[in-house]
Amino acid sequence: xxxxxxxxxxxxxREEPWRFTPLARLRGLEGDSEFTGQVxxxxxxxxxxxxxxxxxxxxxxxxxxxxxxAWADVSEVxxxxxxRERAGGPSVNLRVKGLGGVASGHIRIVAEPFSSxxxxxxxxxxxAFAGNVDVEVGDGASLTVVSQQLWDADALHLGHHxxxxxxxxxxxxxxxxxxxxxxxxxxxxxxxxxxxxAEMLGVFLVGPGQHVEHRLLATHTQPHCRSYVAYKGxxxxxxxxxxxxxxxxxxxNAIGTDTYELNRNLILSEGARADSVPNLExxxxxxxxxxxxxxxxxxxxxxxxxxxxxxxxxxxARILVVRGFFADVVQRVGDPDLEAAVLFSVDARLESLGLxxxxxxxxx
Amino acid sequence: MTELDIRDLRVSIDTDGGEREIxxxxxxxxxxxxxxxxxxxxxxxxxxxxxxxxxxxxYRVTSGSITLDGADLxxxxxxxxxxxxxFLAMQYPVEVPGVSVSNFLRTSVTAIRGEAPKLRTWTKDxxxxxxxxSMDPSxxxxxxxxxxxxxxxxxxxxxxxxxxxxxxxxxxxxxxxxDVDALKxxxxxxxxxxxxxxxxxxxxxxxxxxxxxxxxxxxxxxFDGEIVESGGPELADVLESEGYERYVNKAANLS
Ligand SMILES: Nc1ncnc2c1ncn2[C@@H]1O[C@H](COP(=O)(O)OP(=O)(O)O)[C@@H](O)[C@H]1O
Ligand SMILES: [Mg+2]
Numbered sequence: 001x002x003x004x005x006x007x008x009x010x011x012x013x014r015e016e017p018w019r020f021t022p023l024a025r026l027r028g029l030e031g032d033s034e035f036t037g038q039v040x041x042x043x044x045x046x047x048x049x050x051x052x053x054x055x056x057x058x059x060x061x062x063x064x065x066x067x068x069x070a071w072a073d074v075s076e077v078x079x080x081x082x083x084r085e086r087a088g089g090p091s092v093n094l095r096v097k098g099l100g101g102v103a104s105g106h107i108r109i110v111a112e113p114f115s116s117x118x119x120x121x122x123x124x125x126x127x128a129f130a131g132n133v134d135v136e137v138g139d140g141a142s143l144t145v146v147s148q149q150l151w152d153a154d155a156l157h158l159g160h161h162x163x164x165x166x167x168x169x170x171x172x173x174x175x176x177x178x179x180x181x182x183x184x185x186x187x188x189x190x191x192x193x194x195x196x197x198a199e200m201l202g203v204f205l206v207g208p209g210q211h212v213e214h215r216l217l218a219t220h221t222q223p224h225c226r227s228y229v230a231y232k233g234x235x236x237x238x239x240x241x242x243x244x245x246x247x248x249x250x251x252x253n254a255i256g257t258d259t260y261e262l263n264r265n266l267i268l269s270e271g272a273r274a275d276s277v278p279n280l281e282x283x284x285x286x287x288x289x290x291x292x293x294x295x296x297x298x299x300x301x302x303x304x305x306x307x308x309x310x311x312x313x314x315x316x317a318r319i320l321v322v323r324g325f326f327a328d329v330v331q332r333v334g335d336p337d338l339e340a341a342v343l344f345s346v347d348a349r350l351e352s353l354g355l356x357x358x359x360x361x362x363x364x
Numbered sequence: 365m366t367e368l369d370i371r372d373l374r375v376s377i378d379t380d381g382g383e384r385e386i387x388x389x390x391x392x393x394x395x396x397x398x399x400x401x402x403x404x405x406x407x408x409x410x411x412x413x414x415x416x417x418x419x420x421x422x423y424r425v426t427s428g429s430i431t432l433d434g435a436d437l438x439x440x441x442x443x444x445x446x447x448x449x450x451f452l453a454m455q456y457p458v459e460v461p462g463v464s465v466s467n468f469l470r471t472s473v474t475a476i477r478g479e480a481p482k483l484r485t486w487t488k489d490x491x492x493x494x495x496x497x498s499m500d501p502s503x504x505x506x507x508x509x510x511x512x513x514x515x516x517x518x519x520x521x522x523x524x525x526x527x528x529x530x531x532x533x534x535x536x537x538x539x540x541x542x543d544v545d546a547l548k549x550x551x552x553x554x555x556x557x558x559x560x561x562x563x564x565x566x567x568x569x570x571x572x573x574x575x576x577x578x579x580x581x582x583x584x585x586x587f588d589g590e591i592v593e594s595g596g597p598e599l600a601d602v603l604e605s606e607g608y609e610r611y612v613n614k615a616a617n618l619s
Contacts, residue, residue: 301421303459303460323463
């Protein structure tokens with residue numbers, strides 16, 4: 001396999017998009033490492049069309065060196081097509097499994113006009129993965145995409161998730177990052193017509209030594225669109241590091257824009273660090289609303305005391321508080337089965353971090 | 365019979381200005397079937413006493429003991445004390461975002477009883493208890509103390525007391541901030557609890573008005589970290605008419 005030329009220079013760490021990323025741990029993904037590893041992508045039977053198609057004729061624009069190298073490397077994409085006017089139904093489940101080594105991948109999701117669907121991507125396994133996901137939500141369509149990062153402890157995942165939201169379309173994404181050594185996801189949103197609505201939700205748990213980075217960029221170029229971002233993270237242990245960057249740009253013609261972004265982090269123990277940078281650029285004043293909030297706090301001793309004073313053991317109390325912290329974001333996913341699945345993953349991760357234990361009485 | 369015994373209890377907290385002693389030798393014995401009212405001015409250490417019984421980590425016991433039926437309570441963790449039979453209705457109940465009242469109650473009762481309650485009887489018990497406290501059923505779906513009015517928070521504390529059924533209930537100013545109707549509802553709850561028998565109640569209050577509804581067996585005046593006077597219910601009437609003035613003056617004369 002030949003090393004591909006890309007228009008993006010090798011980052012040095014001084015560039016704004018890379019200043020928080022531990023480049024030394026990227027196994028050359030940001031540089032010139034060869035894609036000699038493997039990632040398996042498979043899926044459950046579904047009424048929607050899932051197929052491997054050639055990259056020729058697929059339009060995709062990378063945003064950085066890693067996404068561009070991955071795009072140059074892949075020869076086919078896994079394409080999910082939600083048929084026009086599909087009235088919802090069972091979710092489309094895709095599994096991305098790292099089999100070791102440095103690997104690339106590309107998933108394309110096309111929700112045809114007036115369709116409705118949920119697509120769940122679950123990442124597990126080992127290795128270093130540069131994976132892009134490109135989503136097109138057709139006019140009047142409604143699409144939810146869940147991306148779960150449940151990697152092994154030493155895995156690496158750098159990805160670019162892009163969505164183009166059509167006229168009066170509704171897009172909801174839920175990013176759940178729980179595993180991996182370094183996970184860095186860049187999510188970009190733009191709108192191809194007026195009236196689009198994009199809701200980007202995120203839940204992450206960062207353990208000792210883990211680096212979890214979520215960068216979001218919503219660009220409003222169409223009138224009367226909405227973007228809503230809510231990411232919540234809990235961090236525990238020495239060297240646990242999270243980065244959340246929320247950029248929103250409202251171009252002059254995007255009148256009637258409604259945008260809000262929020263990031264909250266809960267630091268569970270000493271030695272963990274959360275960086276959180278919201279940024280809003282307004283090029284028009286004729287908007288419906290714009291705001292952001294960012295806060296990082298510690299475990300509230302009074303909450304734990306209150307629960308314990310009702311007989312609840314410390315490890316159960318902790319799990320209740322952390323679950324409670326995530327609850328409002330998880331509830332926005334809007335599907336009880338998906339919400340339960342997300343909470344289940346969170347609980348399992350909390351338990352593996354030694355932070356809590358599920359009592360038999362705990363239910364969502 | 366239940367007995368909570370507090371002996372020569374001294375308690376300090378660490379402040380920016382160094383260690384500060386808040387309780388200066390408290391002696392108090394509460395038996396099942398007894399209700400003790402503790403009254404005192406703001407800042408005299410009443411909540412500190414309540415928190416120390418429950419085991420709040422902020423306070424440091426420098427000497428003395430607290431035992432429940434002879435067992436050393438101070439050696440137990442906060443949750444173990446609750447399971448041993450101690451309940452604290454807090455003056456300022458804490459919000460727990462994202463945790464519903466119903467999940468909270470079920471988790472608590474499971475911890476206290478050591479097994480999950482039977483779903484059907486449990487649902488019925490909660491419904492009845494809420495009804496008696498004039499709480500709307502929708503309450504169960506709200507997050508613990510989040511956006512509750514002052515009165516709702518206090519009813520919620522009494523609801524927990526009735527469902528968790530402790531041996532000793534410490535009520536820290538549960539009457540504060542209640543209007544007359546809510547005060548009656550809350551008092552009825554306390555009286556129902558007392559009527560179960562062998563229940564010790566430590567009723568901490570700033571005002572005498574709740575004592576008209578919840579008749580105490582003993583009244584103690586708390587001042588500057590200790591009990592300065594004890595008596596029967598009639599002591600409350602004296603406090604009602606005279607306030608805490610004479611303790612303030614006494615303290616001033618002594619120093
Ligand atoms: N965490 C704390 N930090 C500093 N001072 C405290 C703390 N808790 C209590 N105190 C002080 O201890 C004294 C007693 O407080 P408290 O027990 O709340 O009294 P009461 O309940 O009788 O009003 C007060 O002077 C109060 O300021
Ligand atoms: Mg008080």
